[in-house]
Amino acid sequence: MSDDIARLQETAQALTDSISRVLVGKEHTIRLTLTSLFAGGHLLLEDNPGTGKTSLAKALAKSVEGSVSRLQFTPDLLPGDITGMSIWNQGTGSFEFHNGPVFANILLADEINRASPKTQSALLEVMQERRVTVDGVSRPVPTPFMVIATQNPIEQAGTYRLPEAQLDRFMLKSSIGYPDHATLVDILSQEREIDASELDSVVTTAEIDALQTVVDKVHAAPAIVDYVARLVGASRRAEEVRLGVSVRGAKAFLRAAKSYAAIDGRDFVTPDDVKxxxxxxxxxxxxxxxxxxxxxxxxxVIVQQIVLEAKPPRERG
Incomplete structure (x- = not known):
């Protein structure tokens, strides 16, 4: 194991320990969150109310020493409320740009599907290119930059389905789910619930930037790349599917697998990482x-079937 991979694994464990103080018994979901973070991607959390979606996002934001913005998406939210806008300054006789919440290292987009498609589209450029263009001027957002969005699958009144172009910009989508019986008993037995605001930062944004470059060094053998391509291709050929995985999605899939492997302390991707x-x-x-x-x-269900039918590299031949 190289020193860089060891450092990433150690940082991931420190973040897991910190977030687990708030979100008990959900190590797998936390690992997916960190996989997206180290890969430079964005995360969509879809789950029932009260399962800890916002708590997870807040805990991650507090564990990383950087700027954090939280934006509650509502039907009356405007694009400028996200990106910022130019406001006339009578004193100087000119327009001045005021940064929106998107100018932060971590943006928590709470209940993202409650805003109109026009407002949701304000995130398209910044999620892909890490910059915002307002009045013809492009402004970069801080690095690292990560959007953690939440939505409820059951409360559909007054919501808008996320456009396919925006869904494609989320590297991973996950859910938290209810805790098992033992974990729930443990949670209820706690004398005092720990709030995300009480957590200490365990890593700086500069360190996250450096660790994201470590993911680039993780090796994906040609057989692994072929395996990813076969899974993506199968998603486009499935008869139940009208639109399969894009090239952008395929690249994000492979990079996420590299990040997932690095968190496990490996500098190479295995078929199990892909699955x-x-x-x-x-x-x-x-x-x-x-x-x-x-x-x-x-x-x-379709993805599970695709994985079952596509033989991993070691079984081919």
Whole structure:
């Protein structure tokens, strides 16, 4: 194990320990969150109310020493409320740009599907290019930059479905789920609940920037790249699917696998890394045919079937 990989693994463990103080018994979800962070991607959390989506995002933001913005998405939210806007200054006789919440290292977009598609589209450029263009002027956002968005799958009144172009910009989609019986007993037995605001920072943004470059050094053998390509190709050929995984999605999938491997202390990707991330990285990118949706087919089921049918590299031949 190289020193860089060891440093990334150690940092990931410190962040996991910190976040686990707030989100008990959800190490897998935390690992997916850190996978997205170190890979330079964005995360979409979809789950029922009260499962800890916002707590997870806040805990990560507090554990990283950097700027954090939280934006509650509502139907009356405007694009300028996200990106910022130019305001006339009578004293200077000119327009001055006022930064919006997007100018932060971590942006928590709470209930993102409650804003109109026009407002949601304000995030498209910054999520892809890490910059905001207002009045013809491009302004870079701080690095690292990560959007953690939440949405509820059951409260659909007054919500808008996220556009496919925006879903494609989320590297991973995950859910937290309810705790098991033992974990719930442990949570209820605590004398005092720990709030995310009480956490201390365990890593700086400069360190996160450096560790994101470490992910670039993780090796993906040609057989692994071929495996990823076969899974992506199968997503486009599935008869229940109207729109499969894009090239951008395929690149994000492979980079996430590299990050996932590095967190495990390895400088190479294995087929198990790819299989572990198939559903979080691919399912939200699939657009199903209307007939499949009517029959109750879900993208997750399709991805699981694709993984079952595509033999990993060691089984080919």
């Amino acid at each position: 572990a991330l198939a559903s979080p990285a691919l399912a939200h990118r699939l657009v199903l045919a209307p007939e499949a949706e009517f029959d109750g087919v879900t993208p997750e």
